[in-house]
Amino acid sequence: MTQLRSDAALRRDQILDAADAVFSERGITAPLDLVVTRAGVGRATLYRNFPDRAALVEALFERAMAQLEAAAPGLDLFALIEQLGLNIVGAPALADYWRALEPGHPAAKAARERVARLFRAPLASSLARRRCRADLRPADLVLVCGMLGTALRGETPARRRTLVRRALALLQGGVAAS
Missing domain, CATH: 1.10.10 (Arc Repressor Mutant, subunit A)
Known part of the structure; x- marks a missing residue:
């Protein structure tokens, strides 16, 4: 380019x-x-x-992912999950767009794969240190991110951040090693 x-x-x-x-x-x-x-x-x-609107939204997603990918090497698995959750509630319209796409849509599939790749190294590190469930996979973490999207039901940005932090606290018990 x-x-x-x-x-x-x-x-x-x-x-x-x-x-x-x-x-x-x-x-x-x-x-x-x-x-x-x-x-x-x-x-x-x-x-x-x-x-078109799709190109604009995809560029917003690209920018958000590039920022997250730049920060990811310094984050452990749980910090990365938290950061992604905060990004989701920080850009509710962007999250709505991705949820509205059919799961098989090429852009949706590429986004899921990119998020899964983002989690691979932190997940491998957490698995090696036995800090997370032994059966946890990158696709599970993509599912967790979707679950965090339910925090978008908060009426205000502050309420959405509170909801995502509560969801993270609840999810951490399911993701962490027992």
Whole structure:
């Protein structure tokens, strides 16, 4: 992929930041004109960078995953689960989008595989140190992340964080070694 000019990269980031804010406030189906207005760019700039809503949402997911992958090497299994749970409640519209896709959708399948890969090294380390159940697999941790998504039922961001932390406390007992 060619390197984006710095001004083009800046506009792309502005669009992503605006989309993240608009989708968090108004939901994933918010009019894209709100994203354009918030980003301070023209419609043509939006569509030149992201031809449709799916491309925009997938770019938001890509950015979130890249940040998580950068942080993951320093996190143990339980800290990674917690961080992913907090990311889920921090971007409720993004989580809604992924849950709305059919399980067999290529983007959904790729997302699940990427999350599973993210957990492989911390899981192997936890298994070796006997800190988690011996039968725990990366796919189980993808399931745990889906379970943490139920915290999105909280009415406010603070309530959602409280719910995800409670879910984590309950899940940890099921994931940790007995």
